[in-house]
Each structure stands twice: as structure tokens, then as C-alpha cells.
Amino acid sequence: xxxxxxxxxxxxxxxxxxxxxxxxxxxxxxxxxxxxxxxxxxxxxxxxxxxxxxxxxxxxxxxxxxxxxxxxxxxxxxxxxxxxxxxx
Numbered sequence: 001x002x003x004x005x006x007x008x009x010x011x012x013x014x015x016x017x018x019x020x021x022x023x024x025x026x027x028x029x030x031x032x033x034x035x036x037x038x039x040x041x042x043x044x045x046x047x048x049x050x051x052x053x054x055x056x057x058x059x060x061x062x063x064x065x066x067x068x069x070x071x072x073x074x075x076x077x078x079x080x081x082x083x084x085x086x087x088x
Contacts, residue, residue, distance in 0.1 A: 002039065007032040010040070 003026065010017060010030045017040060020026045027041035063071075 002027040002029050002041075004029045004031055004036070006030070007037065 005017070005028050007030050010028070017028060021028070021040055021042055025042050027039060029036045030038045030040065
């Protein structure tokens with residue numbers, strides 16, 4: 001269950017809130033002016049990590065030469081990007 005708490009109280013008791021989230025797994029909805037603005041809850045493990053992506057790319061089949069030729073042809077046929085009007 002998520003406990004609603006005012007932004008003022010959350011600011012005053014922030015360290016205690018973090019302890020309750022970390023040690024008890026509690027979640028809080030922070031209100032400002034009676035309206036919810038954010039949630040403080042335990043962090044969850046990423047569902048798809050960078051390591052997962054690297055493994056996926058390693059295990060994927062390599063593109064054949066015909067595919068690479070098409071990609072190269074398309075890249076060469078692209079018009080140059082206009083020069084930026086912004087100063088560098």
C-alpha cells in the first residue's frame with residue numbers, strides 16, 4: 001500500500017522516508033497542494049540491462065554481404081545535412 005504524504009512532511013522527514021523504503025519496502029506518494037507529484041518507492045532491477053543488450057547483439061546472426069551493400073548504397077545516396085545556422 002502506498003502512503004500519501006505532503007511535500008513539506010517529506011522534506012522534513014526525508015531520511016526517515018528513505019529508511020522506511022529501504023528497510024521495509026514501503027512506498028509513498030508525495031502531494032503538493034493536495035495533488036500527487038511523485039512517488040518514492042524501492043528501486044527495481046532493470047528488466048533489460050546493457051549486459052543483456054550486449055549478449056543479444058553477440059548472439060544475433062551477422063548480416064550477409066548483400067544486406068551490407070544495400071546499407072552502404074543507401075548511406076551514400078543520402079543528401080548532405082545542411083550546415084547549422086548556430087555558431088559553434
